[in-house]
Amino acid sequence: MRRGYFTDWENAGSSRNLLPHEFVHSWNGKYRRGANLWTPDFRTPMEDNLLWLYEGQTQFWGYVLGARSGMLSKEDTLGALASTAATFANATPGRAWRPLVDTTNDPIIASRAPQPWRSWQRSEDYYSEGLMIWTDVDRIIRQQSGGRGSMDDFARAFFGMNHGDWGVLTYTFDDVVATLNRVQPYDWAGYLNRRVNEVAPQAPLEGFTQGGYDLVFTEEPTNWIKVAEKRAKNTDLTYSGGFVVGNDGAITSVIWDGPAFDAGMTVGSTLLAVNGRTFDADSLKAAIKAAKGSNQPVRLLIKNGDVYRTIELNWNGGLRYPRLVKRGKAPGTLDALLAPR
Numbered sequence: 001m002r003r004g005y006f007t008d009w010e011n012a013g014s015s016r017n018l019l020p021h022e023f024v025h026s027w028n029g030k031y032r033r034g035a036n037l038w039t040p041d042f043r044t045p046m047e048d049n050l051l052w053l054y055e056g057q058t059q060f061w062g063y064v065l066g067a068r069s070g071m072l073s074k075e076d077t078l079g080a081l082a083s084t085a086a087t088f089a090n091a092t093p094g095r096a097w098r099p100l101v102d103t104t105n106d107p108i109i110a111s112r113a114p115q116p117w118r119s120w121q122r123s124e125d126y127y128s129e130g131l132m133i134w135t136d137v138d139r140i141i142r143q144q145s146g147g148r149g150s151m152d153d154f155a156r157a158f159f160g161m162n163h164g165d166w167g168v169l170t171y172t173f174d175d176v177v178a179t180l181n182r183v184q185p186y187d188w189a190g191y192l193n194r195r196v197n198e199v200a201p202q203a204p205l206e207g208f209t210q211g212g213y214d215l216v217f218t219e220e221p222t223n224w225i226k227v228a229e230k231r232a233k234n235t236d237l238t239y240s241g242g243f244v245v246g247n248d249g250a251i252t253s254v255i256w257d258g259p260a261f262d263a264g265m266t267v268g269s270t271l272l273a274v275n276g277r278t279f280d281a282d283s284l285k286a287a288i289k290a291a292k293g294s295n296q297p298v299r300l301l302i303k304n305g306d307v308y309r310t311i312e313l314n315w316n317g318g319l320r321y322p323r324l325v326k327r328g329k330a331p332g333t334l335d336a337l338l339a340p341r
């Protein structure tokens with residue numbers, strides 16, 4: 001990690017889950033591993049189709065243990081989960097054609113190189129969409145068991161075994177389903193097939209939305225987003241026109257089929273001016289705010305190579321940032337999951 005991981009406590013939010021994440025890999029990934037990801041020699045290709053457990057559940061425990069231990073406040077954890085939920089519910093049109101399991105091939109296909117039109121192609125989505133699925137599995141176990149069971153029981157049963165065994169114990173899809181059924185009988189095979197193996201146009205939001213929270217969009221960003229923008233030196237308008245622009249004007253993300261996409265904006269171009277005046281983050285946000293509710297486009301001067309052109313961004317919804325808002329007073333399953341033990 002960069003210097004400041006522990007000392008610059010306020011500004012390291014987005015990397016804070018790294019330590020609990022890697023800690024969890026001792027069990028999930030190092031000890032337990034998908035059967036076809038374990039290979040006897042370097043000639044045998046590894047296959048990644050169970051990474052939604054290896055990485056997806058590690059991503060889940062990374063945030064859960066982060067919140068439980070205080071590595072990340074509950075508020076920031078909810079901020080991170082809201083950003084994840086919104087990404088897959090509102091900014092991943094590629095889920096209309098590509099099932100989650102297929103994204104486990106991305107480390108092999110793409111070698112972690114930057115990809116064009118990521119929202120349409122999808123990328124290593126098994127990490128964070130995996131987190132959402134395991135959050136929902138926890139919600140189902142808690143609701144079906146009347147609060148007696150949780151993902152902690154799955155972890156104990158699946159990872160907490162054979163003390164002193166330093167080898168690798170492999171598993172298959174059916175082993176995962178069998179352990180879930182021992183924790184809480186349910187149609188886990190059907191559930192995981194629908195979420196993981198089939199094309200699933202709807203994001204798996206139920207761990208949040210049926211776990212006591214609503215995913216809403218507000219004009220004020222969460223602390224999580226503010227820290228992330230400061231750290232990345234950019235302006236995140238993913239839900240406010242459909243693009244991300246660096247403080248230097250570099251367009252780093254354009255959401256497929258969004259308003260910026262429709263205006264002809266592409267990654268790799270540079271934003272020079274907003275409504276005829278020199279671009280900076282504050283003036284861009286002010287222009288988007290001013291266009292709210294009007295039928296006036298925001299005019300953006302874009303440079304691509306040596307070509308300059310003005311495009312019209314037709315976005316009149318103002319600034320929008322995702323957050324999870326508690327529904328009612330009683331603790332939901334998500335509150336129970338994140339509570340320190």
Ligand SMILES: [Zn+2]
Nearest residue numbers: 021025055058
């Ligand atoms: Zn990992």
